[in-house]
Amino acid sequence: MLDASRRWRVAGRSIGLVPTMGALHAGHLSLVEVARRENDVVVVSVFVNPIQFGPNEDLDHYPRDPARDTALLAEAEVDAIYRPPTEVMYPAGASTRVQVGAVSEPLEGKARPGHFEGVATVVTKLFAAVEPDRAYFGQKDAQQVAVIKQLVRDLDLGVEIRVGPTVREADGLALSSRNVYLSPAERKAAASLSAGLRAAAEAYAAGERDPDRLHGILTGRLDAEPLVSLEYAELVDPATFQKPGNVAVLAARVGKTRLIDNHDVALPFPG
Ligand code: AMP
Numbered sequence: 681m682l683d684a685s686r687r688w689r690v691a692g693r694s695i696g697l698v699p700t701m702g703a704l705h706a707g708h709l710s711l712v713e714v715a716r717r718e719n720d721v722v723v724v725s726v727f728v729n730p731i732q733f734g735p736n737e738d739l740d741h742y743p744r745d746p747a748r749d750t751a752l753l754a755e756a757e758v759d760a761i762y763r764p765p766t767e768v769m770y771p772a773g774a775s776t777r778v779q780v781g782a783v784s785e786p787l788e789g790k791a792r793p794g795h796f797e798g799v800a801t802v803v804t805k806l807f808a809a810v811e812p813d814r815a816y817f818g819q820k821d822a823q824q825v826a827v828i829k830q831l832v833r834d835l836d837l838g839v840e841i842r843v844g845p846t847v848r849e850a851d852g853l854a855l856s857s858r859n860v861y862l863s864p865a866e867r868k869a870a871a872s873l874s875a876g877l878r879a880a881a882e883a884y885a886a887g888e889r890d891p892d893r894l895h896g897i898l899t900g901r902l903d904a905e906p907l908v909s910l911e912y913a914e915l916v917d918p919a920t921f922q923k924p925g926n927v928a929v930l931a932a933r934v935g936k937t938r939l940i941d942n943h944d945v946a947l948p949f950p951g
Pocket of ligand 1: 699700701702706707708710711816817818819820821844845846847848854855856857
């Protein structure tokens, strides 16, 4: 809950914040674990941020399980869960929005107009409420990481941004709260995203450097899957999200579910 006394602020004790939208999984908990190691106090925020969802997106259906989240976070020994009610985050009349600029425009920014404005606004507000020394984000949302790093630099927010690796299922599928939407057949087909990333990393390791050929290898697996419809695939620079670069970023619909993933092809694909 919004805690006006900010009980977690104690002089001389470092604070780590892990922002989440709940429906927690092992990816979130891996960030909490690193935060636990690196800080005296760990705060996890759970807030399904309405302003980062587009009008035709899944805000109303987004998975929510507050009791399970609380149990998992108690087990992970977090010090506080910050769950601001929507009307506290966005009271009537609130109109300020944070726009980060160029890095937020291509790819996810283009596919989801207003998404990164919503993310940057809520992260700014969470930082103001919690006053963390460090904040933890997943590499899974690579463009979000780039947007937040730019935001922190540009607004001198003074929060150290720490990035955790993507936690994956045994077949490579990146954990996501949205994976619960997948039917068994879609769940199988969804492994083609990470298979494409793995294939591109293997080709790179074998010496392939031609961006068009790497792109073809990246998308080949997805094109072969009838249940998967590719939205974008690019090889971009991780700070600017412009071409050229080594980070392969993907967005695809698997049935009705929109999934994203990414991997730096110059590094071995895990597992
Ligand atoms: P979300 O609840 O989806 O907003 O995610 C909260 C944080 O967890 C974000 O920083 C995500 O990038 C991160 N995250 C989501 N999925 C994973 C994953 N599979 N591995 C590591 N971190 C993740």
